[in-house]
Amino acid sequence: MIGFSLFMWAWQVEPRRVETVTAAMEMPQWKRKEGPPLRIAIAGDFHLRPNGGDLAHKYMETIMEARPDMIFLLGDYANGHTRESSMAPETAREYFKMLKAPLGIFAVQGNHDQYYGWNLWRNMFSGLGILPMWNDSLLLHLPGGRELQLSSVRDDYHLRIRPEELPLRFSPDIPHILLSHVPDIFPLLAPGTADLVISAHTHGGQICLPGGRALANISREKVKFSYPWYQLNGTPFLITRGLGCSVLPLRFCCPPEIIVLEIQ
Numbered sequence: 001m002i003g004f005s006l007f008m009w010a011w012q013v014e015p016r017r018v019e020t021v022t023a024a025m026e027m028p029q030w031k032r033k034e035g036p037p038l039r040i041a042i043a044g045d046f047h048l049r050p051n052g053g054d055l056a057h058k059y060m061e062t063i064m065e066a067r068p069d070m071i072f073l074l075g076d077y078a079n080g081h082t083r084e085s086s087m088a089p090e091t092a093r094e095y096f097k098m099l100k101a102p103l104g105i106f107a108v109q110g111n112h113d114q115y116y117g118w119n120l121w122r123n124m125f126s127g128l129g130i131l132p133m134w135n136d137s138l139l140l141h142l143p144g145g146r147e148l149q150l151s152s153v154r155d156d157y158h159l160r161i162r163p164e165e166l167p168l169r170f171s172p173d174i175p176h177i178l179l180s181h182v183p184d185i186f187p188l189l190a191p192g193t194a195d196l197v198i199s200a201h202t203h204g205g206q207i208c209l210p211g212g213r214a215l216a217n218i219s220r221e222k223v224k225f226s227y228p229w230y231q232l233n234g235t236p237f238l239i240t241r242g243l244g245c246s247v248l249p250l251r252f253c254c255p256p257e258i259i260v261l262e263i264q
Contacts, residue, residue, distance in 0.1 A: 010207070010252040015245055016055065018062045019257045023228055023238060027175040027195060027263055035144025037264040041066045041101070044074025044181065044200025045242025047112065048087035049249075052079075053095070056087070059243050059258075060098040066260045070103040073130070074200035074240065075110025075155060075181035077121055086116050089124040097128050103142065105130040108152045110181040110201065112246075133179065137167040149176040151194070153185055163188050175263075183225060183239050186232040197237045198261075204241030208253040228259055 024037075041063045048056055063071060079086040099105055107125045109118045109132070122132040133152035140148045151167035166188055169176050176194045183199035204227050205214020212227070223232075230237040243256040 006252070007250075010250040014251045014255050015249065016058065017255045018058060018243065019255050020062065020066060021228055021240075021257050021259045023259055023261045025196065025236070025261065025263050029173055029175050030146050030264065033144050033146045035142065035146055037262040038103075038142065038146075038148075039067065039069045040261045040263065041068035041071045042074065042198060042238070042240055042259040042261060043071070043243060044240050045076045045110070045203055045244050045246070047076055047079040047242075047244030047246055048092055048095075049079050049085070049244075050087055052087055053091075055244075056092065056095040057098075059256075060095050063099060063258055066258065068101050068260070071099055071101045071105040072179055072198060073105065073107040073125075074179065074198065074242075075108050076112045076200065076242070076244070076246075077107075077110070078112045078116035079244065079246075080112065081115045083116055086112070089116075089120045092121075093124050093128065096125070096130065099128075099130070104140070106150065106152075106179065107132050108179045108181055109134060109155050111155050114155065135165055135167070137170070139170060139174070147174045149174050151176065151178045153178065153180040155181045161185060161188060166193065169193060183230070183232070183237050184223070186223075186235070186237070189233055189235055191234040194235060197232075197235055199237060199239050200242050202239060202241075203246060204254045206245060206251055206254055207248070210253050212253060214254070 125132045137151040149170050178194040178197045180199050182201045208214050240259050241257050
């Protein structure tokens with residue numbers, strides 16, 4: 001009976017208990033600049049299933065409750081390894097159109113999006129005014145005279161990232177945030193490449209023991225990450241547990257989350 005109750009919790013209850021986790025960071029390059037903290041909502045690993053409209057609506061609603069200035073979407077919008085196992089981008093559009101942020105919405109690609117067809121997701125996002133990123137680097141001009149370099153790295157599930165593909169830093173005087181679906185790019189990062197790397201992919205383990213210890217680690221580098229913060233090669237990583245489920249539609253002691261990051 002206890003085992004059945006735990007299974008029902010992991011299947012029907014915990015995957016719907018979306019948490020909002022807060023984090024803060026200071027950028028020394030902005031110390032003499034004016035303006036309120038930059039408020040960023042971070043969400044990844046949606047794994048939208050064909051009949052997952054209720055969950056998709058909840059995800060978007062939770063993101064908007066954070067009142068973000070900017071939104072980072074970290075990939076794996078598609079679910080599974082076939083189109084039949086995933087919500088279609090044209091259906092997902094009805095949910096992603098709920099997202100609004102005055103300073104922009106940026107989306108990177110995850111490994112499951114490649115199985116479905118990244119171009120289809122990219123076109124859907126572009127049609128909504130969400131900027132899809134693929135090995136891109138942008139200079140953003142923010143209120144108060146602040147500048148921010150925002151870069152992305154394509155997911156390397158099928159073809160390993162080469163060091164020469166990593167974005168170059170514009171200037172040490174400009175904060176640099178790097179978005180990567182997987183945190184496993186850290187062996188390629190030289191110290192000082194970025195002030196912050198923001199990633200998803202690991203699901204926090206998805207099925208964990210009480211206290212958050214993962215029963216499995218799906219990171220390809222087999223690193224035992226901590227959440228939400230981790231330090232790798234001198235670079236801070238902010239890693240979200242994500243929203244959806246992969247392989248098994250279960251979450252245990254690892255509820256879905258969005259992260260709200262305030263930078264000042």
